[in-house]
Amino acid sequence: MQTIQWSAAYSVGDDEIDRQHRRLIDVINRLGQLLSGGHDADGATAQEIFDLLADYVTSHFAYEEQRMVDAGYPLDKVEAHRGEHRRILKSLQAFEVKLEEGNGETLRELLPFLYGDWLTHHICAVDSDYADCLAAERSGV
Numbered sequence: 001m002q003t004i005q006w007s008a009a010y011s012v013g014d015d016e017i018d019r020q021h022r023r024l025i026d027v028i029n030r031l032g033q034l035l036s037g038g039h040d041a042d043g044a045t046a047q048e049i050f051d052l053l054a055d056y057v058t059s060h061f062a063y064e065e066q067r068m069v070d071a072g073y074p075l076d077k078v079e080a081h082r083g084e085h086r087r088i089l090k091s092l093q094a095f096e097v098k099l100e101e102g103n104g105e106t107l108r109e110l111l112p113f114l115y116g117d118w119l120t121h122h123i124c125a126v127d128s129d130y131a132d133c134l135a136a137e138r139s140g141v
């Protein structure tokens, strides 16, 4: 898989959330390296990268949900968004179980999930929906 570069298409217009999303891209790229070379540039194992992801996702989703509430994003939309986050968390937990069971195909399945479901679908489509709300909050509208 090609290395993913950050681009404006991924931006939600909020520096902190964008910074956190860059970390997800970094994890995807490290997993890609791991799959093609047996280890990533830092020599981390699959389990170490997965642990990093598990830590990251909990704090990232909590941060994002709080920002939405603080910015006055409609509560029904916050709730729907939380549901999407729960869906991603559930999938990650299922991947973790498979990884612990030593299923060798887990990482090959995890990569398209992170790239397709999370980065392309969730960040580009679902997260971008609150971008206008954060922008309005910043401009004091």
Ligand SMILES: [Fe+2]
Residues within 6 Å of the ligand: 064, 081, 085, 122, 126, 127
């Ligand atoms: Fe989100």
